Amino acid sequence: MCVEPNGSGEATSGRDTVTVHIRVFLHPGTDMKATDRIEWNSNTYDIDGEPQRWPDRQAAVNTTSN
DSSP: OEEEEEEEEEEOSSSOEEEEEEEEEEOTTOOOOTTOEEEETTEEEEBOSSOEEOSSTTSOEEEEEO
């Protein structure tokens, strides 16, 4: 698994909330769904949307989490 930062956002409507986004590249064939979570670096991330699957058999599964 390869993880890279993918930005962050801050909502200030009545409370302070910071959302951190990461992009995750997984090994081909990894079963990842939009309802899954990823644990990495002592944090748990929700999957944001349906994971993208690259048609190249050498490519990995790509998903964005927050």
